[in-house]
Amino acid sequence: MSRLIIFIILVLALDFYALQSFRSVIKSSFVTYGYVIISIIIFSNIVYQGMTFDRSSVNNQGFYLALALFILVYVPKLVLLIFVLGEDIYRLFEAIYNYFISKPDNSSAFFSSRRKFIGQLAIGLASIPFLSILYGITQGKYNFKVLRYSLFFEDLPEAFEGYQITQISDIHSGSFDNKDKIEYAVNLVNEQGSDVILFTGDLVNSRSEEMRPWKSTFSKLKAVDGIFSVLGNHDYGDYTRWSTEKDKAENFQEMLDIQKEMGFDLLRNESRFIQKDNDRLAIIGVENWGKGFKQKGDLELASTAVSPTDFKILLSHDPSHWQYEVVKHPIHYHLTLSGHTHGMQFGIEIPGVLKWSPIKWRYKYWAGIYEKAGQFINVNRGFGFLAFPGRVGIWPEISVITLKKGVNNT
Numbered sequence: 525m526s527r528l529i530i531f532i533i534l535v536l537a538l539d540f541y542a543l544q545s546f547r548s549v550i551k552s553s554f555v556t557y558g559y560v561i562i563s564i565i566i567f568s569n570i571v572y573q574g575m576t577f578d579r580s581s582v583n584n585q586g587f588y589l590a591l592a593l594f595i596l597v598y599v600p601k602l603v604l605l606i607f608v609l610g611e612d613i614y615r616l617f618e619a620i621y622n623y624f625i626s627k628p629d630n631s632s633a634f635f636s637s638r639r640k641f642i643g644q645l646a647i648g649l650a651s652i653p654f655l656s657i658l659y660g661i662t663q664g665k666y667n668f669k670v671l672r673y674s675l676f677f678e679d680l681p682e683a684f685e686g687y688q689i690t691q692i693s694d695i696h697s698g699s700f701d702n703k704d705k706i707e708y709a710v711n712l713v714n715e716q717g718s719d720v721i722l723f724t725g726d727l728v729n730s731r732s733e734e735m736r737p738w739k740s741t742f743s744k745l746k747a748v749d750g751i752f753s754v755l756g757n758h759d760y761g762d763y764t765r766w767s768t769e770k771d772k773a774e775n776f777q778e779m780l781d782i783q784k785e786m787g788f789d790l791l792r793n794e795s796r797f798i799q800k801d802n803d804r805l806a807i808i809g810v811e812n813w814g815k816g817f818k819q820k821g822d823l824e825l826a827s828t829a830v831s832p833t834d835f836k837i838l839l840s841h842d843p844s845h846w847q848y849e850v851v852k853h854p855i856h857y858h859l860t861l862s863g864h865t866h867g868m869q870f871g872i873e874i875p876g877v878l879k880w881s882p883i884k885w886r887y888k889y890w891a892g893i894y895e896k897a898g899q900f901i902n903v904n905r906g907f908g909f910l911a912f913p914g915r916v917g918i919w920p921e922i923s924v925i926t927l928k929k930g931v932n933n934t
């Protein structure tokens with residue numbers, strides 16, 4: 525309850541300052557009343573939805589919609605807060621200076637004019653996150669991007685020169701609300717014509733039943749050498765309330781059954797081999813291993829059948845596994861594929877210029893290709909979305925990786 529009170533106080537303070545900036549520009553009482561009413565409705569709704577959130581249910585769309593509207597309205601208000609608070613602090617120091625140092629004849633008209641200019645500037649800048657978030661909610665969450673990479677390895681077996689991999693991750697089927705968009709994305713995956721499809725975990729948000737309506741859609745995924753998958757932290761049923769441990773165990777078993785029915789070869793600390801001519805490639809899959817999350821991944825067990833000379837592709841949901849265990853392991857894992865971070869579903873990416881998201885403060889390796897000690901990882905930005913029903917600047921990703929023999933990684 526104390527957290528709720530603190531949250532309410534902070535939001536009311538934010539609203540007070542944002543309203544001052546708004547009123548300095550918009551003089552209409554009708555518009556001001558509308559602004560206040562909308563703010564009250566959105567704020568009351570998020571408080572209500574948060575207090576009535578049911579962890580035992582898969583149907584919490586009301587909460588996610590309330591969260592989306594809250595972020596849409598209140599993030600721009602933070603911009604207003606920064607400007608108005610900055611203006612008030614400036615005026616405070618100016619008043620102190622004038623009182624003790626000089627006594628200029630500063631008219632109230634001058635302060636009013638400056639406040640209006642600051643308010644206009646603040647509202648103009650606040651419209652940028654507002655429009656960006658609005659796009660992210662309505663279009664961005666299904667703005668699928670195919671990202672292509674070519675990676676070079678000196679010891680790649682000759683038969684696998686040009687071998688193409690498609691990686692998807694973090695489906696989070698419980699968040700989907702548009703069947704046509706998902707069918708489009710599944711077709712887009714198939715259109716890549718890759719030799720193999722690799723899925724790196726988080727099929728659902730909480731419960732296996734979330735995947736039932738989408739099972740036939742994802743069963744359409746096809747690749748010559750098959751589809752291999754691993755579990756993510758959300759696939760174990762740990763983020764929902766169960767009546768009994770038996771219910772949780774049955775949910776997990778259904779999760780395993782669904783993957784099999786869709787044609788996914790689920791790797792639970794085990795490996796498979798793809799054979800071409802006299803060469804082979806090892807696909808190794810571990811259960812979830814994350815810093816601060818469930819750690820069921822067993823790299824030693826998963827690699828039991830693998831030879832040190834095999835070319836190895838490791839599927840591990842959480843990139844922190846690569847950072848803390850895989851890179852330092854005596855066995856050389858040529859390529860690791862992960863997901864988990866979603867790129868926080870928010871950030872700025874300008875290829876070759878800027879790549880930023882707040883998630884970088886939690887994960888060192890959070891999106892795209894990284895290399896260390898001659899080993900590579902691709903952190904997929906995710907296929908679906910979680911909690912916030914949108915994506916801003918960090919789009920849903922289909923990774924296509926082509927393996928090349930050589931040393932030209934630039």
